[in-house]
Amino acid sequence: MNETTRTYDVIVIGAGPVGENVAERARAAGLSTVIVERELLGGECSYWACDPSKALLRPVVAHADARRIPGLRQAVTGPLDVAAVLAHRDAMASHWKDDDQVDWLNSVDVDLIRGHGRLAGIRQVAVQTAEGHTIQLTARHTVAISTGTSAAVPDIPGIDTVHPWTSREATSADEVPGRLAVVGGGVVAVEMATAWQALGSQVTMLVLENALLERMEPFAGEMVADGLRDAGVDIRLGISVTSLAREGGRGGEVRITLSDGSELAVDEILFATGRAPRTADLGLESVGLTPGDWLTVDDTFRVTAIADGWLYAIGDVNRRALMTHQGKYQARIAGAVIGARANGEPVDDTAWGAHAATADHTAVPQVVFTHPEVAAIGLTTREAERNGRRIKVVDYDLAHIAGAHQYGEGYRGKARMLIDLDRNTVAGVTFAGPGVGELVHSATIAIAGEVPLERLWHAVPAFPTLGEVWLRLLETHRG
Template structure:
């Protein structure tokens, strides 16, 4: 007999949890289906463990830059302690706490692999081979996330490469690590393992962090080299093989062979939709799910199917997925309870920030924090932006906070409207500058008003004053 409920959520990562929680808080009966661990990729194999691995080496480097503190740092990094701390933050890959939280808020957890079986139906296959059929009275939400993409390099898939999962859960640090990919995962894991003592070599098809302002990728490439890493830009291996001794052999264009203990593939993501039953509702298995701003799947009759998080390909970031989840959960509840979906307080039922106000932090050496449009993206969208850039060394607080390379900041401004549409910061601890920029962009705060948001002295946030000075005083000619 089928189990009926108001809402079925497939995927119990942070995104699925937020959809379920919002709908449950509104009074709906909710069942969530998870085939692995409650808490998902972010909690166990991505954001949490990666940032934990990065933090200890970064804290040590920060202390070593500041006289007085530098003299107090006399020992080497304790790699085993770093790995133990990582294990603690991922609860030793136990989801007991996550499952208990679901129960505490009244969300039923069904463990197993969930697949759509037509409109509002989900069949869950359990580990013992038995199945449970769930039927939703109102909606199904897909929050299954994404997997690491495998590029078409001869022999790579057969060489047992690391993906982000293996890199964040490794029990030991390899002596020699090759990283294929110059995006966020590639540079963060290269930074982490170089900081943990590995000999790291990065291969990027183009530059690093190609979707960001060019100076950000240049700074990170320099930072990796300062950590002892070798960075090959515009280079992709022709072939990868693992020999009988377990070594990984990379053959470069031209025939040169390089040997490593492990190779990490970090060249993008692919949707986790190939075995989800999408064909039973008219969608294509293995493809991203196209949704509107209320996260309702396009191409499916009715408004009963939603998709949130990575699987939508809108913004592959946990915080954006959770933002989408809040909107989707509220919209699902509104429809189920007969309330107007477009009459939510603050427009909470739509995820409009996905388009031009997505904040992102790369925890490399140095950090990169960005939100909104880059200069090139703004021009490609038909705008003629005005751009200002300043060095963080123009700010007294930067020198007090940390010695060494100061970094750089850039604003992209829609001059016609007089509002910020993009911001990028590069330097130590610049992640903490990002929310102010996000608020300025989302709130469309006029440049003239930003002059009255006075930054405290002596903080790094005083960079905002320097940026405004570079832009020009209120009412001054451009």
């Protein structure tokens, strides 16, 4: 077995959007940097999550909106062109090739090693390549782990025999199953149910909880459930899968036994039941950490259990906020910190807040790309009450906004703003309705900037847009 040894200032394990951003910023700080990746550069988001899933969902949402607009409704007849949708999805996923990403990495002068990287002691990483070689890496300053997460599949009798879908298969499948069971009620579950029902599957959702999107405001999950049911999805709440069997091997019918004693037959079953950190085979034991654990970090993304601060964990693997945009935000912070510390510069809270991540605690935006959409940031009512925050809940019917009617007849939507009565600022916002995804950044600015309501009153929304809801929420608050 061939073995080589190399030394860099910074070693990054994982070349998704997070790892790429960390590596780029470390190199920009003048540090020699290498990134280690065993799959495709660009990671989950580029090939099996953000990009392909939205490519599947955008035609579905646009089609649903178009069928409600007078003058356009008559021109939109028949189902979606499935082949065209899947071809567009393939293009958005770069046909699962990472040539462009490699070119970009070369342009920022970051080295790439393809292989499985594992920690092998303090500032040490061993990489096993596909050719069977071992490359021993030493970091002068920092090792950054950005390996993300994978789908967490429950231990159910028979699950190993049915080859279930996870989010990867759901976003990359090249055929539409006639019948699809979706297990779960969170974001991946509702988005994939939306997409595949519109593409021709008969979708049945099996949801252990008694509502969809339970971590959000209740009205959001209720409206998404209504939209799914209108599209033909069968939603079964408060039910779980107790056993599985596939008849006739791959391609055969999947028989599902449910907790109420009934059975369901489908062609494929998708488990959208959470995420697990990709740390089980990362060599954590070599530095005194537990394989398979999430990695706890401080606000500069140093792993708190490592005494001398050479190990960082950035993105989903630290469990602070499992979303690509938050991971990239963390990468920008971590890259600035790594560069400053390695160059002997002070690490403090500058005017730009370049050296401490605060948004993970209070200002994490999220959009659910269903029909209707959901957009949210900050606290929900339940979270505020649980945290003892003194808040006022302000609701407004989005159907009363002039701009909403540009989305077609029969618009249904709702906005909720939580006001922190002690700070006189916005503590949380949730929107549900067609087109609301574009409202979330204004809410993010209000919350992250801690804009006093007296100043927010002077942020005049354009007419006629959905953004006018801000004026109506403030008017409702003032009474």
